[in-house]
Amino acid sequence: MKREIPIFLTVLCGLLITISFFAPTSNPTAIPPVPASPWQAVNAELLEWAKILFAVAFILGIANLFRINLKQIATRHEDWAYKAVLLVSMTAFLVIGLAEIHVKDLPPSVLRLLVPARTITFVDGSSVEGYLVERTQVTATYRTGAGLEPRAFLLTEIANDTEPTFKLWIYNKFFVPLQSTMFSLLAFYVASAAFRAFRARSIEATLLLVAGCIVMLGQVPIGDELTGGYASRAQAFLMTYVTKAGLRAIIIGATLGGLATGLRIVLGIERSYLSE
Amino acid sequence: MASPLDIDRRWIFLAMGLVVVVMYALGETETIPVSEYVQSYFDEIESLPEGSIVMLSADFDPASAAEIEPMYIATIHHLLRHNLRVINVATWPAAPPFTQKYFSEIAPQYGKVYGVDWVELGYTPGDDVAMGLIGQSLKSTYSTDDRNHSPLRDIPLLADVSDSFRGISLLVSASAGYPGILEWIAQVGGRYQVPVICGTTAVQTTALFAYYPNQLKGFLGAFTGATQYLQLVGEATEAVHEERDEDQRRMLVQSWSHLLIIGLIAFGNVAYFLGRRRATR
Numbered sequence: 422m423k424r425e426i427p428i429f430l431t432v433l434c435g436l437l438i439t440i441s442f443f444a445p446t447s448n449p450t451a452i453p454p455v456p457a458s459p460w461q462a463v464n465a466e467l468l469e470w471a472k473i474l475f476a477v478a479f480i481l482g483i484a485n486l487f488r489i490n491l492k493q494i495a496t497r498h499e500d501w502a503y504k505a506v507l508l509v510s511m512t513a514f515l516v517i518g519l520a521e522i523h524v525k526d527l528p529p530s531v532l533r534l535l536v537p538a539r540t541i542t543f544v545d546g547s548s549v550e551g552y553l554v555e556r557t558q559v560t561a562t563y564r565t566g567a568g569l570e571p572r573a574f575l576l577t578e579i580a581n582d583t584e585p586t587f588k589l590w591i592y593n594k595f596f597v598p599l600q601s602t603m604f605s606l607l608a609f610y611v612a613s614a615a616f617r618a619f620r621a622r623s624i625e626a627t628l629l630l631v632a633g634c635i636v637m638l639g640q641v642p643i644g645d646e647l648t649g650g651y652a653s654r655a656q657a658f659l660m661t662y663v664t665k666a667g668l669r670a671i672i673i674g675a676t677l678g679g680l681a682t683g684l685r686i687v688l689g690i691e692r693s694y695l696s697e
Numbered sequence: 698m699a700s701p702l703d704i705d706r707r708w709i710f711l712a713m714g715l716v717v718v719v720m721y722a723l724g725e726t727e728t729i730p731v732s733e734y735v736q737s738y739f740d741e742i743e744s745l746p747e748g749s750i751v752m753l754s755a756d757f758d759p760a761s762a763a764e765i766e767p768m769y770i771a772t773i774h775h776l777l778r779h780n781l782r783v784i785n786v787a788t789w790p791a792a793p794p795f796t797q798k799y800f801s802e803i804a805p806q807y808g809k810v811y812g813v814d815w816v817e818l819g820y821t822p823g824d825d826v827a828m829g830l831i832g833q834s835l836k837s838t839y840s841t842d843d844r845n846h847s848p849l850r851d852i853p854l855l856a857d858v859s860d861s862f863r864g865i866s867l868l869v870s871a872s873a874g875y876p877g878i879l880e881w882i883a884q885v886g887g888r889y890q891v892p893v894i895c896g897t898t899a900v901q902t903t904a905l906f907a908y909y910p911n912q913l914k915g916f917l918g919a920f921t922g923a924t925q926y927l928q929l930v931g932e933a934t935e936a937v938h939e940e941r942d943e944d945q946r947r948m949l950v951q952s953w954s955h956l957l958i959i960g961l962i963a964f965g966n967v968a969y970f971l972g973r974r975r976a977t978r
Contacts, residue, residue, distance in 0.1 A: 556845035
C-alpha cells in the first residue's frame with residue numbers, strides 16, 4: 422500500500438488536471454450563459470490544495486533553516502555569528518509581519534509594542550492614532566483610543582491616513598539596498614569573467630564569442646554609432662532568426678519530452694518520484 | 698615574464714567602476730531608436746478601449762529593480778493615463794511594496810480612485826500553480842485586497858471580472874525570472890486567449906523571442922527596452938520626463954560598460970594567442 426496509494430493519487434490528480442484543460446470554461450456573459458464545468462471546479466480545488474502545500478513548504482523551510490543554523494551556532498561553526506544574525510532577523514521580521522496581519526485580534530499592549538500606529542488626519546484638521554482593521558467603500562474601521570476599541574469612520578471624514586509600518590521601513594532601508602548591491606556587483610564579475618573565460622579555443626567558442634559581442638554592441642546606442650548602424654541590424658538578425666529558431670526547436674523538444682514524462686507519470690510507469 | 702592574463706582582477710573592477718562613475722557624471726540625454734518589440738508593447742496598451750481592465754503582475758524583487766523599476770513606473774503611468782483599470786497581483790513575495798509605493802505616487806496625478814480605477818491584491822504563494830488559480834478564478838484565489846484588507850465583493854472594479862479571466866483584456870508581467878512571463882503565457886495567456894505583454898531583465902529577454910508575436914504581443918527587453926518605452930510614453934506624459942532623461946543618461950553608462958567588456962574580451966584573446974605562440978616557439 423505504501424507504493425500503491427501514492428501512485429493512485431498521482432494518476433488520479435494528473436488525469437483530473439489534464440481533463441480540466443480540455444473541459445469548457447464558464448462564461449456568464451455568453452448567450453445563453455455557459456455554467457462552470459464540474460471539471461473546472463475539481464481543477465480549482467486541486468490547485469487550491471497545491472497552493473496550500475506550497476505555503477506549508479515555507480513553514481518546513483523555516484523549520485529546516487532553524488534546525489541547520491542552530492546546530493552550527495551550537496557547535497561554534499566559523500560563521501556562527503552570521504547564522505545568528507540570519508535567525509534573529511528572520512524571526513523579528515516574521516513576528517512583526519504576523520503582528521501587522523493580526524491587527525484586529527492582538528491585545529492592545531502587544532499591538533502597541535510590535536506595530537507602529539497609523540496617523541489618521543480628519544478633514545477638520547484633528548488627528549488620532551490607530552490601526553486599520555478594515556476599509557469598505559464607505560467606511561474605514563480603526564482600533565483607536567486607550568483600549569484600542571474598533572471604531573468606524575466615514576471615508577469622507579478622513580483627509581489622510583499615513584502608514585509608517587516597521588516592516589516597510591526594514592524593507593526599504595535594509596532589504597532593497599542589500600539586494601540591489603548584490604545584483605549590481607554582477608557588472609564587475611561579468612567583466613572579470615569575460616576577460617578570463619571568453620576564449621576562441623574552438624569554432625563553437627568563437628561563434629559564441631562573436632555572437633555575444635555583436636549582441637552587446639547592438640544592444641546599446643554606441644554600437645550603431647561605431648558601426649554605421651550595422652551592429653543593431655546584425656543583432657536583430659541574430660535574435661529574430663537564429664536565436665528564435667534555435668529556441669523554438671529547444672522549447673518544442675523539451676515540451677515533447679515533458680509531455681512524454683508527464684504521461685509516464687500519469688500512467689504509473691515512471692516512479693522515480695517514489696525513489697524507485 | 699608575467700602574462701597579461703594574470704592581471705589582478707581588482708584592476709578590472711576599478712576600470713568598470715571608473716567607466717560607470719565617469720560616464721554617469723558626463724552623461725547626456727540622447728534619444729535612441731525604438732525597436733519593433735517595444736513599439737508592439739506600447740501599441741498593445743494604446744489599442745485598448747478606455748475603461749478596459751488590465752492585470753499587471755509584479756514578478757520581481759529589489760535585486761532586479763534597477764532593470765524592471767523604470768518600465769514598471771512607465772507602464773503604470775501609461776495604463777492610468779490611458780484610463781485603463783488595473784488589477785495588480787504579485788507572484789514574488791518582495792514585490793508588493795514597490796506596487797504600493799508607485800501606485801500611491803502615480804494614481805493621484807491622474808485623479809484615480811482606489812478600488813474603482815485600480816486594486817492591489819498582493820502576493821499569493823504557489824508560483825505557476827497560483828497563476829493557474831488566478832486564471833481560473835481570481836475571486837477564489839484572493840479573499841481580500843492587499844491595501845485595505847477589504848473583501849473582494851466590496852471592490853467595484855472586480856464586479857466586472859468573472860472566472861476564467863473574463864473581463865480582463867490584457868495581462869502585463871514585469872518579470873525577472875521564475876515565476877514570470879513564461880509561466881503566465883503557459884497558465885493564462887494560451888489557456889484563456891488573453892493577450893500578454895511583458896517587461897523583463899536582460900537575461901530573460903533572449904527566451905522571449907521564441908514567443909513573439911503570437912503568444913507574446915510585445916516586450917521590453919531590459920534597460921534598453923525600458924528607455925525606448927519611456928521615450929514613447931513620454932511623448933504624451935510629462936510626468937515620466939525625469940525618469941526618461943535619467944534612463945537615457947544611464948544608457949551612456951551601459952554603452953561604455955559594454956565597450957569595456959568587449960575590449961577586455963579582445964585583449965584577453967590577443968594575450969592568450971600571443972602567449973600560446975610564444976610557448977610553441
